[in-house]
Amino acid sequence: MNKKEGLAPEIQAILESVQRRESPGKRVEVSARSLPEALRKSRERGNIPIIAEIKPTSPTTEKVRYEDPVEMAISMVKNGATALSVLTEPEHFHGSIESLERVRKAVDVPILRKDFILNEMQLDAVESDIILIIASFVEEIDKLVLAAKRRGFQVLVEVHSEEEIEVAIRSGADIIGINNRNIKNLEVDLNTFKRLAPKVPSDVVLIAESGINNEADAIMMYESGADGLLIGTAIMEGDIGENTKRFAQIGI
Numbered sequence: 155m156n157k158k159e160g161l162a163p164e165i166q167a168i169l170e171s172v173q174r175r176e177s178p179g180k181r182v183e184v185s186a187r188s189l190p191e192a193l194r195k196s197r198e199r200g201n202i203p204i205i206a207e208i209k210p211t212s213p214t215t216e217k218v219r220y221e222d223p224v225e226m227a228i229s230m231v232k233n234g235a236t237a238l239s240v241l242t243e244p245e246h247f248h249g250s251i252e253s254l255e256r257v258r259k260a261v262d263v264p265i266l267r268k269d270f271i272l273n274e275m276q277l278d279a280v281e282s283d284i285i286l287i288i289a290s291f292v293e294e295i296d297k298l299v300l301a302a303k304r305r306g307f308q309v310l311v312e313v314h315s316e317e318e319i320e321v322a323i324r325s326g327a328d329i330i331g332i333n334n335r336n337i338k339n340l341e342v343d344l345n346t347f348k349r350l351a352p353k354v355p356s357d358v359v360l361i362a363e364s365g366i367n368n369e370a371d372a373i374m375m376y377e378s379g380a381d382g383l384l385i386g387t388a389i390m391e392g393d394i395g396e397n398t399k400r401f402a403q404i405g406i
Contacts, residue, residue: 161290162340164213164246169291171245172270178278184306186283187264189237189329190359193382196236202376202404205266205361206235207386208257210248214340219390223253224260229395231261234402239266239384242280251280258282266310266384274301284308284329289318290337296325310361314346319353330354331361331384344371351379372404 161169196203208226211218219226227238240257241249249268258265258281267282272291277298285307292298295311302309303326311327313319314337322330332354334346342365354360362375363384375383389397 160338162338164340165337168213168243168246168270169272172243172272172276175276178275178280180278182278182281182305184281184283186306186308187262189264189266189284189308189310189382192236192264193359196382197406200405201234201402202372202380202406203236203382204234204372204398204402205237205239205382205384206230206389206398206401207239207241207268207384208249208253209239209241209268209386209390212247212387215387215390217391218248221394224256226394227257227261230389230398231263233395233399235263235398236382236402237264237266237284239268239386240282242267242269254280254282264308271298274298277302277305277307282307284310286310286312286331288312289321290314295321295327299325299327312363313350316350316353319350323355323358327358329359329361331363333363334366335364344374347375347380348378354379366401369400369404372401376404376406 193203208223240254241247242251242254243249264283266284268286285302299309310329310331311322312331312333313322332347332350334344335342344365347362359381361382362380366385367388
């Protein structure tokens with residue numbers, strides 16, 4: 155079966171653009187900042203850990219943020235972000251490799267590279283602490299996870315179903331993200347996380363992704379088993395610093 159069948163047209167367009175990108179240069183190896191450790195320290199301080207996302211725009215967002223990503227990153231960390239996610243997909247999210255490079259030099263928290271990585275070649279585009287592999291789009295996840303780990307990356311495997319959780323676990327994933335957004339129609343349902351979270355082993359770091367718009371959503375995701383929350387749009391719309399603080403100060 156073709157994994158890319160039945161996807162939303164916006165997702166299809168992104169995957170097609172990925173195929174057109176030039177090959178990176180030499181092999182990248184990284185000494186990663188620990189995401190699990192950062193999440194643990196945040197919880198010990200009594201807060202729900204927040205991975206704040208630098209996402210200038212997206213197929214589900216009308217506006218584009220043109221501020222310097224480094225200024226955004228510094229504000230997010232200053233206001234309590236446990237880690238950052240930086241988009242590097244250029245055509246549909248206005249992200250860039252350069253943005254991630256600059257952000258990682260400017261702050262000392264773990265940095266997730268948010269992109270649509272389909273093959274080993276793409277791993278060598280830039281140093282980051284964590285890379286995203288989306289189970290729905292990769293045929294041989296185990297090989298890609300292993301290649302990433304051999305370079306020193308931590309790997310967040312994103313899933314949308316119980317079947318993909320099983321695939322992620324077999325691939326050796328120790329960080330799993332459950333995405334509440336349906337990639338066939340782009341609709342968001344927070345019950346996706348609540349339904350799938352019990353299927354993830356307790357020794358796996360579990361991240362809730364998409365659709366977390368307010369404090370009530372954040373608390374629901376945490377109480378449903380999330381070790382950390384990836385929040386993009388709700389932080390990027392409006393005052394980035396104040397929005398980050400609002401989520402990062404939620405007590406547990």
